[in-house]
Amino acid sequence: MESLPNKTNKSEENSCAICLLMVCEPIKLPCSHIFCKYCLEKMKENDINNFFCPLCRRMIPLLFKFIVNKILENEYLSNNKENYQKRIDEIDSYRVVDGFFEKVKLFYGNYHEIVENKENNNHHQWKFFFKGEIKSKWKMKDLIKKVEVQLDPNFGGAPIILRDQPFELNRSGFDEFTLVFKIYWQKWLKMEPVSVEHHLNFDKSITKMAYILKFKKDIHKPIFNKI
Numbered sequence: 001m002e003s004l005p006n007k008t009n010k011s012e013e014n015s016c017a018i019c020l021l022m023v024c025e026p027i028k029l030p031c032s033h034i035f036c037k038y039c040l041e042k043m044k045e046n047d048i049n050n051f052f053c054p055l056c057r058r059m060i061p062l063l064f065k066f067i068v069n070k071i072l073e074n075e076y077l078s079n080n081k082e083n084y085q086k087r088i089d090e091i092d093s094y095r096v097v098d099g100f101f102e103k104v105k106l107f108y109g110n111y112h113e114i115v116e117n118k119e120n121n122n123h124h125q126w127k128f129f130f131k132g133e134i135k136s137k138w139k140m141k142d143l144i145k146k147v148e149v150q151l152d153p154n155f156g157g158a159p160i161i162l163r164d165q166p167f168e169l170n171r172s173g174f175d176e177f178t179l180v181f182k183i184y185w186q187k188w189l190k191m192e193p194v195s196v197e198h199h200l201n202f203d204k205s206i207t208k209m210a211y212i213l214k215f216k217k218d219i220h221k222p223i224f225n226k227i
Contacts, residue, residue: 014076017055018043022080024087026072031058037066038091045103045212102217104138107131108181109208110200121174124202130167130181140165143213145184152177176200189215 016023018039025037033055044051051060076084111127130147132140147162149169159182160169178199185191201207 014079022083022087023072023076024084024091025068026076027066028069028072029053029058029060030064031056034069034072036087036091037068038094040066045210100216100218101214104136104143104213105133106140106143106211106213107133107208108196108198108211109206110198111206112200112202113205115172117172122172124174124176125172126170126200126202128169128171128179128181128198128200130162130183131165140167143186143189145186148182148184150180150182152179176202188219190219191215 014023015021016036016039017033018035021036023034023036026034027037027040028034031053033053035054043054051062052058053060108128108130110129113125114123115125117123128149130144132138132143144167147167148159149162150159151157151171152173154173154177155171162169176199178197180195180197182193182195184193196211198209
């Protein structure tokens, strides 16, 4: 039978290292560390490539399923049923609020390949991209007005404006660097532009990260019901 780790500090007993509150719907990771299911779900939302245990930094397999450990949950309930029920109620309220929002997963990153170049040292051919899910009901043109990309100073010049889909930018260079892209949303979203950093990765052929766009479900009804 699995047992909870012994802790001398009662205030920290059975606490989640993410929210620092009592663990609710415990998930035991392959590394044996335990967290709230809701906390892990929120973490994974924003990173599809690098999902690590918050404590030991061990990689969590992408296919790892968040199945509540009933043995641990029953032990929490038997030790402190009242407080555990309060945590359940809190998490349920968070999920209710989440239900009022539309969440759209967008992806950004870069492709990379080594190319022969006899004229200079620019052997790294790369392509920056910003796109949506293939099967999403949302089209990028309905969400994004334009994307502004600021390259490393070595490239010189003003930010590059990407107005048409696909939002992609091809260049070649001699080393990695961090670019900044600014997302301008369509007017109906009523959201300020957002700046995101992306470090070009030349260690593999594709680097892909996730960005979660979140907005209230009711704000698009007057617009899209007219279509």
